[in-house]
Amino acid sequence: MGGDWVGASRLLCPFYATWCHVGRGKGMGGDWVGASRLPCWKHTSYIREKILIEIVAYNERWPVEFQRISAPLREALGELALRIDHIGSTSVPGLAAKDIIDVQVTVAALDAASIARALAPLGYTLREDITDDHVPPGRNDSAQAWQKLYFRAPAEQRPTHLHVRQAGRANQRYALLFRDYLRADPHVARAYEQIKLALARLHPEDIEAYYDIKDPACDLIMAAAERWAAQTNYKA
Numbered sequence: 001m002g003g004d005w006v007g008a009s010r011l012l013c014p015f016y017a018t019w020c021h022v023g024r025g026k027g028m029g030g031d032w033v034g035a036s037r038l039p040c041w042k043h044t045s046y047i048r049e050k051i052l053i054e055i056v057a058y059n060e061r062w063p064v065e066f067q068r069i070s071a072p073l074r075e076a077l078g079e080l081a082l083r084i085d086h087i088g089s090t091s092v093p094g095l096a097a098k099d100i101i102d103v104q105v106t107v108a109a110l111d112a113a114s115i116a117r118a119l120a121p122l123g124y125t126l127r128e129d130i131t132d133d134h135v136p137p138g139r140n141d142s143a144q145a146w147q148k149l150y151f152r153a154p155a156e157q158r159p160t161h162l163h164v165r166q167a168g169r170a171n172q173r174y175a176l177l178f179r180d181y182l183r184a185d186p187h188v189a190r191a192y193e194q195i196k197l198a199l200a201r202l203h204p205e206d207i208e209a210y211y212d213i214k215d216p217a218c219d220l221i222m223a224a225a226e227r228w229a230a231q232t233n234y235k236a
Contacts, residue, residue, distance in 0.1 A: 053210055055096050055200045062090040066101050069160055073105065077118050082106045082167055087175045089196070092182045096193050100159040104175050106167050112149055115164055123154030124162060133171045136219040145170040174222065176236040181225035192221060 066086040073084055088102030089095050107115065116126045130150040132143065148171060153160035165172035182189040195217050203209040228234065 053200045053204050053207065054098065055196050056099050057096050058094050059090075059099070062086075062097075062101065065158060066091070066103065069101055069103060069157070072122055073103070073119075073162075076122050077105065077115070080107055080111075080115060080118055082108060085176065085179075087163070087179050088161070091179050092189055094186070095182065095189050096197060098159075100161055102161045103163065104172070105162065105164045106172055107164055108167060110147060110149055110164065110166050115149060116151075119151060119162075123157070124151040126151055133174075134215060136174075136222060137216075139170070141170045147171075173236050177225050177229055177234065178218070178222055180234065180236070181221070181228055184228065188221060188224065192217070 063086065070084045070086070074081060077084075083106045085091075085104045085106070086101070087104045088100070089097030090099075090101055112126060116124075119126075127150045131147060133146045133148055135141065135146050146169070147166070149164035151162040151164065153162060163175070165175070182192065195214065199210045199213055203213075
């Protein structure tokens with residue numbers, strides 16, 4: 001299983017809404033330029049501004065920071081959240097990543113009004129223009145299988161991507177399987193890291209080029225992850 005769970009039921013993840021730092025220097029506290037994504041997925045919204053893509057070394061505090069972020073989410077969402085998972089590159093031990101904590105909340109239904117109402121006291125706001133994830137080539141799922149809700153974290157909070165996905169749908173499983181496969185195979189994780197480092201070096205201010213290359217690479221990794229899942233009887 002390999003996921004980081006909070007509370008009674010469980011939540012999922014490897015999709016990330018991808019946000020890139022507006023070029024105000026190399027700190028992480030600036031404005032954000034949006035792009036909807038999961039791990040390695042095409043963005044659905046992009047604001048053309050100067051951005052900076054920065055990959056940093058793994059930080060052992062990332063799992064602790066996830067716990068600090070997820071605890072109030074669990075309290076605020078209550079039974080709406082079936083599980084809450086740490087997803088994305090910061091959830092894979094030893095993997096370099098953007099310094100952004102990706103969180104996936106798994107729910108029984110994508111009831112935007114109820115979820116937004118529960119999260120409002122924490123300062124999270126719904127991005128109504130980010131509604132789905134990139135569909136890997138060759139998939140014949142319905143568009144509904146890749147729908148999600150994405151919430152912007154409060155400005156004073158450390159950089160966080162909050163993805164809400166429905167239990168049992170393809171995008172909910174994708175995030176978890178992608179993460180767990182990288183956790184299980186350090187060699188694949190290191191190769192993935194090299195791709196990200198090279199792209200950040202070659203395209204530090206071109207988010208479209210970064211993801212145009214990274215997305216297909218992630219889909220290739222996911223194909224191997226599916227074979228691994230079949231061989232190991234993996235259950236997210």
